[in-house]
Amino acid sequence: MTRTMPIAKHVIYDILWVTVEKAEAPYIMRLSCDVDCVNRALATHNLKKAGKSSHAQLSIGRKPGNGPLKENTLYIMLCTAKDRNGTKYPIKDNIMQVFTKFVSEGKATIRLKQPEQDICISKADVIQLKSFLNVLRQALQGKNLDSITLSSLAPASAKNIEKPKTNLVITTKRDYPLTKNFPMSLESLQVSECRMKRIDSRIFNLRNLTRLDLSNNSIEIIPDEISKLQNLSELKLAHNNITIFSPSVCLKESLQKSLNLLDLSNNKIQKLPLQICELVNLVNLKFDNNEMEVLPPTIGRLHRLQFISACNNKLRTLPASFMKLRLDSVDLFGNSFDVIENYQISAGSVDVPTLVECAARSIKKSRVPYSEEDLHLHLCRYLDSARQCWCGNYCFQCSVRYTSKVDLRRVASTVTAVDVQGGTGVPVEGFLCSPQCLKKFQNNPNAYWK
Structure with a gap:
């Protein structure tokens, strides 16, 4: 992108100013954010400062007592809880680079010539940050800022620099x-x-x-x-x-x-x-x-x-898919679980399903979303009544119901007893969708093939 800026050639920008110009709030001269000032000179001496940001207020304005607003009177002022009077940094010919790769995350960095510091901004409102940088851009380009009301820089109030309530x-x-x-x-x-x-x-x-x-x-x-x-x-x-x-x-x-x-x-x-x-x-x-x-x-x-x-x-039974879980802790005390010794197969049919059931099975298997706006109410209720077989397929009326007793210690490391006698066995209810699944279950009711 070609830019014409009446500032020194050594000033480099890697900021996409078009993005900044589209900020929804037109002009923000005060920005509440977290700031970490990094001294670049420490790196040349193999020293490193432990980075710790603090909540602060950044302002763009002029020093009190100056005459009419001129380009060389503009400053960035940084106020923190420890320094409410603030530190002022001149803008003209003093900003080397502005980094805004992560401006959409509320982050930016302003690199100063003197002192050799980077003002690292984070946790800023995205729209306000873009607007703040928009004002900074206009100041760097030497544009007339008379249309913008820039107040005199003054110490920040306690409210503006206190850390946001989380x-x-x-x-x-x-x-x-x-x-x-x-x-x-x-x-x-x-x-x-x-x-x-x-x-x-x-x-x-x-x-x-x-x-x-x-x-x-x-x-x-x-x-x-x-x-x-x-x-x-x-x-x-x-x-x-x-x-x-x-x-x-x-x-x-x-x-x-x-x-x-x-x-x-x-x-x-x-x-x-x-x-x-x-x-x-x-x-x-x-x-x-x-x-x-x-x-x-x-x-x-x-x-x-x-x-x-x-x-x-x-609860009287648990669904068969419960046994697929791998838990750290399970607590099912105080339920009315059915008493069952081994396993039972209830009456049912696994003959050829109807066309309606075939369509419903396909919808559930493909996880097609549906609502009462798409289908008649009774069809939605029909789809909601889907049962899942051990093999992973869904079934409806064309299925065989079974119940078997399973120890919860198979699925959890820590198990709270389900009754006052200290038992950990619970009845599990499932459905079988085809003759093949029924035969597998009869051969080994404790096996899971998915």
Whole structure:
């Protein structure tokens, strides 16, 4: 890109100024960010400073007391908590290079001639950073900045240089912010004992949030907007009034990639949707003290799951795919498991499936997405009733049901007894989709061929 800039030829730019010029906020003269000043002279003496950034305010302006704004009066001022009066660096003929390869991540570096320092910027708002660099570019090009109101450089206030709040805990209703927004820098938020009936929509704008704890409230519904929290790794919703866990929440790609912990304990959930198995990065799943009667038949797809707790539900059997898990800990105490000695095969048919079932098997095998907007409601319910055979294929009416007793110590390192007698054996329910699978099961009911 060809540029005409009335500045010294030795000034080098590796910044894509076109990108900066497209910043949405037109002019930002003050920037809150983390800054690390690196002394380049140390490297020439084989010395290295331990890099540690601190929260700071960067400003572009002029010294107080000067006359009309002129090009040679412009400075960059750096203010920190230790130096609120700030350090001023002249702009004209003093900036060697501006690095903006990672500006989209809120990072940039301004290289100074005197002193021999690099001002390394990080954790800045992307739009504000681009706007700040836009003003800096115009100053370097010698453009007339009369149209921009550049105030005199003055010491920063404590509010502007204090480190952004990343953790917020609210445990009483009177502390809940009604007239002001949540800090956008929050990474962890806990709101408990506030009798919240629905999730505040302002929470969905906290894009840096990684941990959200809304336990001990009165929440009834988990809205789809929760998928806007693209970095969310922990979601705790224990002790609420949730009756249905929406399948559409599980289909959001952002949560599928980020969510590691899901706590739904002490709610009123009767059934987890099949789609919960799309949250393939789950490591910890808790749903103690609910009204669960069955687990999703494809729960074995959660290959990264390490901890599962489902105490005090109404489980009578576990799905066969549960035995594919490799857990660190499992706790299923207080369920109403059926008593079974070895294995049983219930009545059923593995004859030739109907055309409807063949189509449904193909849709499930290919993982084709569907919704009530695409198909009639009864077809969606039919697809949701899919059963998974040991061989990995799906089946519906054309299947044979079996139950067998399995020791939980086969799938977990630490097992909590399922009853007061200390037993660890549980009944497992599965389905067989073809005569071949039925024959294999009869030959060895404890074998898994996928």
